[in-house]
Amino acid sequence: MQLSNQDLSQIDEDELLNLPEEELRYLSIKLLNDLKEARERLSQNSRNSSRPPSSEAPWDKAATDNTNDQEQTEIDKSAETEDTVTPPVAF
Structure with a gap:
């Protein structure tokens, strides 16, 4: 209520x-x-609701795109780190 x-x-x-x-x-x-x-x-924005992308103001959309680009870059970096295999060291 x-x-x-x-x-x-x-x-x-x-x-x-x-x-x-x-x-x-x-x-x-x-x-x-x-x-x-x-x-x-x-x-809420167009990415996490049923609102169409055209309902967002251009300045809000640009900020959202930049945030998503930064998040994707961080994901890519972590994936590269996980894919790198360190060879075993022989003594």
Whole structure:
């Protein structure tokens, strides 16, 4: 259940301080769930949701492409390291 804008505007510090512990815990759970959902929505882009690539702003797309290029470079480097076999040393 999400808190409405009206619910949020009615909550102030004095009201929170006067809430019984059980109600305060319930409110905390609702706020935590709302925050998680909002962050999940904010982190969505065309690569991890059903949004089409054309819905992204050009500057956001460029940043995503650069990040993916860096990640691919790191993956390539780790693959090269794993493929390199060190010959055994004879004593």
